[in-house]
Each structure stands twice: as C-alpha cells, then as structure tokens.
Amino acid sequence: MKINQTINTNSETICLPDTKFPRIVIIGGGFAGLALVKKLKHKELQVVLFDKNNFHQFQPLFYQVATSALEPDSIVFPFRKQINGYKNVLFRLAEVEEIQPSSNTLITSKGKIHYDYLVLATGTTTNFFGMDSVAExxxxxxxxxxxxxxxxxxxxxxxxxxITCDEEERDSLTNFVIVGGGPAGVEMAGALAEFCKYILPKDYPEYPSSIMKIYLVEANNMLLSTMSDKASTKTLKYLKDLNVKVLFNESVSDYDGSQVTTKSGKTILAKNLIWTAGVKGLFPKGIDEKNIVKGNRIKTDDNLKVEGYENIFAIGDIAAIITEETPKGHPQVAQTAIQQGKYLGDTILKLINDEPIKPFEYRDKGSLATVGKRKAVADLGKFKFAGYFAWLLWSIIHLLSISGFRNRLMVGFNWAVSYFTYEKSNRLIIRDFKPKSSINHTNK
Structure with missing residues (x-):
C-alpha cells in the first residue's frame, strides 16, 4: 500500500493511505460529525475524521458526571471503536489550526493534509460574553x-x-450559582438539589442540608425559553419544590471567585459558579470573516455549503442557515446536528455524481428536559406534558442515544440503582481541583 506523507514546519507528518477516491475531511466528532461519518461509511470515498480528543462525548449527560451520578467513561466512546469496520474511514488525533482554501489544505498541530471536500463540525465553546473575571x-x-x-x-x-469554623466561609463554600435557565442549567440545578436533599444529610451530618443553597440565574423572565409556556411553568414549580432559588431578569456582571454580582446590584456569596448561559462557535482560522454571524457561527446556504466556497461545508452548532423562517439559524441541539450530518452525507454523494440536490429541511422532533427523578417536561408537537411519563421518555431516548452497548448498560445500571436508593456512589476526589484564577496567579 502506498502512503501519502505531508510535512509541516516541524517536519512532523500525517500519513494517509493512497487513494483514487475523493477525500472528505471532517473536523469534529460530535453528533454532527459522527452522523456524517456513518452516512459515508463503505462508500467510494476516503473519509478522514479529525478531533483533538480520541473520543465522542455525550454532552446531554455531562451534568450527571458533574453531580457524581455517572462516571465519565460511561458517556464517552473511543472514535476508533466507533469506526471499527468502516474500511474507508480514518481517524487522526490532532487539532486543526488553519484552513487554506486556495490550496485545499489544512494545517494541524501534527502536520498538513490535502482535502477534496472539507466539513466543519467543530461545535461550540462556552461564551462568557467578554467577562474575564467570570471566565477565570x-x-x-x-x-x-x-x-x-x-x-x-x-x-x-x-x-x-x-472543616472551617467561619460561618461566612462555610456559606460561600456550600452555595452554588448556576447561570442560564436553558436545559443544561435547569438539569444541573435539579441534580444539585437532589444531591443536597438526599446525599448531603448522610455524608455531612455536621451541618443541616439547608446550608447548601442553589441559585439559578436567568436573564429572561422564563425558564426553557425555547420550549412551551407549560414546560417553563412546570419546570419552575419542580425547581421550587426542590428549594432552588430562581432569579429571573437577572444577569451576572462580575465574579471574583467568592462573590457573585448581578447587574441589578445583588450579591451572592458562592465559591461554586457554573456557567451555562451561552455558547459561541469554535473553528480554525481561515474562513472569510464576512461569513461569520452572531454567536461566532458560520453562515451557510441551504445546502450547508459555506458561502463563497465550493467545497467547504459546516454542520451542527456552528452552522447557521439564515432565512426569513430561521433568522437566527436552526436550534443548536443534538437533533439538528444529527439531521444535518445525515443530509450532508447524501448531498456530498449527489454532488460527486452530478445529481440534483434538495435544500436542508429541519424536522423538529420535539424537546425534553428533566428536573430530577420522575420530574421532566416534554414538548412533542401538539402534545405537551410533564411528570413521570415525560421523565421516562427522556430516560429511554437518552439511554438509546448513548454510543456503545457497554456504556448503555453502565448508565442504565446506575440509573436503576439511583431510582430505588437515590444513591450517587461516585463521590471520589481523585485529583485536586484548582481554579483557573489560582493557576494563572501561580504562573505569573
């Protein structure tokens, strides 16, 4: 087998098998990137997947890892195991740093590579809206x-x-502030509240569970703003029943690591601030700035092709099809990413074969959010409901969406144990956590 080698300035190489077929390079192995890979497997193409991690992450359950309900290896899945048996698909562990469209070349942390078609599926990162102190x-x-x-x-x-005898310090250490009332913030608040209610009294009999206060800060006047009023109202009730303090029409303006300050002047003592209030697109340099729209997303046409380029596409959270019907682009959720990945797979095959293509059409299959055990909300078209059945539906859909049978088994087992006991058995401190502010101060 012949090997193509391309060399970067550090004389490092990226090796790929020689091929007579078009090379499709996909940057990012999230929901969108993997959906595209699956659509292109076993085709007369060479598909190369790049990612800075060697695993896919199931983001909807991050909050359960954060609150000790799941271990991290139960919601991550190795790319190489994912593509095992896909003879035309290759994975390379590297971070793509720059796109050079004029030469169809990518500059990565490990070398250069040539592409025939390029797909950006790099997703998003946390958006702190320029507030350096909050980010730090x-x-x-x-x-x-x-x-x-x-x-x-x-x-x-x-x-x-x-350990501490200082009451103010104890309050600061046990108060939690979550910023953002979307699904991630709501689910995190509910999980923390259940930890406070069921775990804290057993593990920390030294002080009452009431000492752990949870605040959810939302800039608008409702939770889950992309869902129905019924879902928002029910979610608020569930959170209040769990003693979560919801602050509407409030936004954080500063945070020094111990005290949260809002724009209205309110202050909250807390050494735990979790930010779920916004995201922004994350992708390599090289895309013309005129194609970058609000949220640092890449503007595409209705075939997901980046405007001004014939062979560069964007899918998932970073793609924005701006139309009268979608002035802000499509929702940045998993189902959008998966649908776009599948669509683009068909589209690329048709382009290669000079067949006519249809524009992308998003089909909203509904929205779900959980606020704790037996408590969830669901908007499924005309059907809007809440409670146990919504929670059961949320659980089944998420369990089936996890990559790998072993991972599904692990998550299912942990959920079953938690359902009957409220136990969270993964309360281990296996490494010291140091805030970014203390690390940056040490390095100065």
Whole structure:
C-alpha cells in the first residue's frame, strides 16, 4: 500500500493511505460529525475524521458526571471503536489550526493534509460574553473535563466547609450559582438539589442540608425559553419544590471567585459558579470573516455549503442557515446536528455524481428536559406534558442515544440503582481541583 506523507514546519507528518477516491475531511466528532461519518461509511470515498480528543462525548449527560451520578467513561466512546469496520474511514488525533482554501489544505498541530471536500463540525465553546473575571473564576460545562472539574470543585468545597469554623466561609463554600435557565442549567440545578436533599444529610451530618443553597440565574423572565409556556411553568414549580432559588431578569456582571454580582446590584456569596448561559462557535482560522454571524457561527446556504466556497461545508452548532423562517439559524441541539450530518452525507454523494440536490429541511422532533427523578417536561408537537411519563421518555431516548452497548448498560445500571436508593456512589476526589484564577496567579 502506498502512503501519502505531508510535512509541516516541524517536519512532523500525517500519513494517509493512497487513494483514487475523493477525500472528505471532517473536523469534529460530535453528533454532527459522527452522523456524517456513518452516512459515508463503505462508500467510494476516503473519509478522514479529525478531533483533538480520541473520543465522542455525550454532552446531554455531562451534568450527571458533574453531580457524581455517572462516571465519565460511561458517556464517552473511543472514535476508533466507533469506526471499527468502516474500511474507508480514518481517524487522526490532532487539532486543526488553519484552513487554506486556495490550496485545499489544512494545517494541524501534527502536520498538513490535502482535502477534496472539507466539513466543519467543530461545535461550540462556552461564551462568557467578554467577562474575564467570570471566565477565570467559574466553570462551563462543554467538555467532559469541565464535568469532572465541577465534581471535584463541589466535593472539595463541601469538605472544606466541614472543616472551617467561619460561618461566612462555610456559606460561600456550600452555595452554588448556576447561570442560564436553558436545559443544561435547569438539569444541573435539579441534580444539585437532589444531591443536597438526599446525599448531603448522610455524608455531612455536621451541618443541616439547608446550608447548601442553589441559585439559578436567568436573564429572561422564563425558564426553557425555547420550549412551551407549560414546560417553563412546570419546570419552575419542580425547581421550587426542590428549594432552588430562581432569579429571573437577572444577569451576572462580575465574579471574583467568592462573590457573585448581578447587574441589578445583588450579591451572592458562592465559591461554586457554573456557567451555562451561552455558547459561541469554535473553528480554525481561515474562513472569510464576512461569513461569520452572531454567536461566532458560520453562515451557510441551504445546502450547508459555506458561502463563497465550493467545497467547504459546516454542520451542527456552528452552522447557521439564515432565512426569513430561521433568522437566527436552526436550534443548536443534538437533533439538528444529527439531521444535518445525515443530509450532508447524501448531498456530498449527489454532488460527486452530478445529481440534483434538495435544500436542508429541519424536522423538529420535539424537546425534553428533566428536573430530577420522575420530574421532566416534554414538548412533542401538539402534545405537551410533564411528570413521570415525560421523565421516562427522556430516560429511554437518552439511554438509546448513548454510543456503545457497554456504556448503555453502565448508565442504565446506575440509573436503576439511583431510582430505588437515590444513591450517587461516585463521590471520589481523585485529583485536586484548582481554579483557573489560582493557576494563572501561580504562573505569573
């Protein structure tokens, strides 16, 4: 077998098998990237998947890792295991740094590579909206490492609270502020509230569970703004029943690591701030700035092709098809990403074969969010409901969506144990968590 080698400035190489077929390079192995890979498997193409991690992450369950309900290896899945048996698909572990469209070349952390078709599926990162102090002292939830950092921060602070005799310090260590009332924020608040209700009294008899206060800060006047009023109202009731303090029409303006300040002047003592209030697109440099729209997303046509380029496409959270019907682009959720990945797979095959293509059409299959055990809300077309059945539906859909039989088994087993006992058995501090602010201060 012949091997093509391309060399970067450090004389490192990326090796790929020689091929007579078009090379499709996909950057990012999230929901969109993997859906595209599956659509192109076994075709007369060479598909190369790049990612800075060697695993796919199931983001909808990050909050359960963060609150000790699941271990991280139960919601991540190796790419090489995922593509095992896909003879035309290759994986390369590298971070793509720059696109050079004029030469159809990618510059990566490990070398250069030529492409015939390029697909950007790089997803998003946490958006702190330019607030450096908040970015430095809080934690987002866009990566499995973030979830582990939240877990270690929470457990370490609870242990510190058991040690200190300073009541104000204890309050700060045991107060949690979650910013953003979307699905991620709501689910995180519910999970923390259940931890406070069922785990804290057993593990920390030194102080009452009422000492752990949970605040959910939302800039608008409703939770789950992309869902129905019924879902929002029911979610608020569930959270209040769990003693979560919901602050509407409030936004964080500053955070020094110990005190949260809002734009209205309210202050909250808390050494735990979790940011779920916004995201922004994340992709390599090289795309013309005129194609970048609000949220740092890439504007595409209705075939998901980046405007101004004949062979560069964007899918998933970073893609924005701007029309009268979708002035802000499509929702940045998993079902959009999966549908776009499948659509683009068909579209690329048709382009190669000079066949006519149809524009992308998004089919909203509904929305679900959970607020704890037996408590969830569901908007499925005309059907809007809440409670046990919504929670059961949420559980089944998420369990079936996880990659790998072993992972589904692990998650299902943990959920079954938790259902009957409320137990969260993964309360281990396996490494010290250090806030970014303390690391940056040490490095100065």
């Amino acid at each position: 002292n809080s934690l987002g939830m866009k990566d499995i490492r973030d979830s582990l950092n939240i877990r270690h921060m929470m457990l370490q602070n609870l242990e510190e609270a058991a």
